[in-house]
Amino acid sequence: MDQQNSSASAASIKNSVLPIIDVGAFAAGDTEERKKIAEAFDHAFCTVGFCYVTNYEHVLPVEVIAEMRTAAKTFFAMDAATKQQSVMDGANTGYLAVGSENVSASEGRASKQPDPVESLRLPAYQEEGAVWHATNAADECPWRDASWMPTTPTRFASAAVAYWAGATRLMSLLMELTELALELPTGFFTANSYAQPGTLLRVAYYPVSANADAALRYGAHTDYDGFTILNRDEHDAALQIRTTEGEWINVSSPPGTLTINIGDLLARWTNDRWRATIHRVGNSPAGTAPAARLSLAYFTGPQPQTLVQCVPSPKCQSDAPKYAPITAIEHVMEKIRKSQKALDLA
Numbered sequence: 001m002d003q004q005n006s007s008a009s010a011a012s013i014k015n016s017v018l019p020i021i022d023v024g025a026f027a028a029g030d031t032e033e034r035k036k037i038a039e040a041f042d043h044a045f046c047t048v049g050f051c052y053v054t055n056y057e058h059v060l061p062v063e064v065i066a067e068m069r070t071a072a073k074t075f076f077a078m079d080a081a082t083k084q085q086s087v088m089d090g091a092n093t094g095y096l097a098v099g100s101e102n103v104s105a106s107e108g109r110a111s112k113q114p115d116p117v118e119s120l121r122l123p124a125y126q127e128e129g130a131v132w133h134a135t136n137a138a139d140e141c142p143w144r145d146a147s148w149m150p151t152t153p154t155r156f157a158s159a160a161v162a163y164w165a166g167a168t169r170l171m172s173l174l175m176e177l178t179e180l181a182l183e184l185p186t187g188f189f190t191a192n193s194y195a196q197p198g199t200l201l202r203v204a205y206y207p208v209s210a211n212a213d214a215a216l217r218y219g220a221h222t223d224y225d226g227f228t229i230l231n232r233d234e235h236d237a238a239l240q241i242r243t244t245e246g247e248w249i250n251v252s253s254p255p256g257t258l259t260i261n262i263g264d265l266l267a268r269w270t271n272d273r274w275r276a277t278i279h280r281v282g283n284s285p286a287g288t289a290p291a292a293r294l295s296l297a298y299f300t301g302p303q304p305q306t307l308v309q310c311v312p313s314p315k316c317q318s319d320a321p322k323y324a325p326i327t328a329i330e331h332v333m334e335k336i337r338k339s340q341k342a343l344d345l346a
Helices: 003-014 023-028 031-047 062-076 080-084 103-107 134-140 156-181 189-193 264-269 328-345
Strands: 020-022 050-054 094-096 118-124 198-206 216-221 227-231 239-242 248-250 258-262 279-282 293-301
Touching: 020 023, 020 031, 023 031, 023 050, 023 156, 031 050, 031 156, 062 118, 062 156, 062 198, 062 293, 118 156, 134 156, 156 189, 156 198, 156 227, 156 293, 198 216, 198 328, 248 279, 264 328
Parallel strands: 020 050
Antiparallel strands: 050 258, 094 118, 118 198, 198 293, 216 279, 227 258, 227 293, 239 248, 239 279
16 A cells, blocks of 8 residues: 555544445446446545445335344343353354453454453354345345244344345445446356355444453454444444554444445455455543443355455456465354464463
8 A cells, every 4th residue: 555545544544534435326326426436435445444335225224224223232131041042053153142252363362351242143154055145135044034033032033134134235235336446347246256145244232341341342353254334333433443554543433324344355355455454342432431332243255165366357466466265264264263262272
């Protein structure tokens, strides 16, 4: 990244304003408008590695978001024994109680204490017998009829499926935008590796009592896969991004926005043209009262067996490929193993 772009990204974050991408205008725009938005999208991920998206209600309605947030709060208000019934087979899925994660270990620098957060993870990785398509997400949702779902609050399942389906539609729109931004053939992602994607909806709750003495609520890390679609509490500023100068900056959550960033896999796919920016969740900023925090993070990625190597984009192939080919699932599982290793050794 050149010095001018580096300075611009730092200034943008310091003002708590990420680049803003109007996905509604992209979806409805003519050729010139779509190209202009795609160029801004490319610039956002070359520099900051994060952006806000606006005007997304046609794919992810605000009432769907509100219903999901209400259902999530009801879930986390249940007693621990009931929540534990939502544990699925395998590590890192289903309900994870406070102290189950040490996410900074995925970057090779585990914190001394586990992350003070509880979460419910709803995976859709295209496991055998659970094939689903992005164009039919709601009807083919692999966990909608899970044996433990009846233990969740009334309307939780319907709210989660509706949110997941809407976030999947937004994912497909972001991948269409990516194709244009990187000058790739139409359908390069959307008609191929993202037609049957691998995704994870993480519903996370950071209770005040568990974080009163903690410096961080979630350790420093980069995400693992493709785009992360993050819905936060309005005006929340606990998300912190590390600038290229190594400074940690709080980033706000303006009403009517979703926060988008990319994971390591997509950065690798673009030969590091796009940045997977290190970020963390801090406590409430100085001068503000401690508050519980709820976030909905939809982690998106390609079909798990996709072979990831530098995309055939003139923007990404100006340098020799930096990485050997790897399947998407191999990359993600290695990151997960690292994040769990510190807990295994404790």
